Amino acid sequence: MMPVLAQIGDRLGLSGASEPPMTFVNRKTGAEVHWSFIDQETGEHVNPADLEIKEGPGADELVRWRLSYGENRHKVQVDDAAGSERTDGLGSGSYS
Numbered sequence: 001m002m003p004v005l006a007q008i009g010d011r012l013g014l015s016g017a018s019e020p021p022m023t024f025v026n027r028k029t030g031a032e033v034h035w036s037f038i039d040q041e042t043g044e045h046v047n048p049a050d051l052e053i054k055e056g057p058g059a060d061e062l063v064r065w066r067l068s069y070g071e072n073r074h075k076v077q078v079d080d081a082a083g084s085e086r087t088d089g090l091g092s093g094s095y096s
Helices: 002-012 061-081
Strands: 022-027 051-055
Touching: 002 022, 051 061
Parallel strands: none
Antiparallel strands: 022 051
8 A cells, every 4th residue: 555655645746856755666577566566567466575665766865764774674574584693782583
């Protein structure tokens, strides 16, 4: 749902950016995905689990920070799920 709301906001110019601040891409192909999760290169439906959010041409520092925070959070969750030993001083457990 978030990608659709973001794209509606982009069309309405709600972010104030001249270009969309984020793009949604298929993790497998890197192609942009719009509205109903359709890969713009292959025309195939994309599973939401295969979506990745990348900064768009209108991204500002806040959007970049939010996206980097999400990447770091995802990495911690993946490391924890794999049972990796933490080396960053954050201990262990779930960081959601």
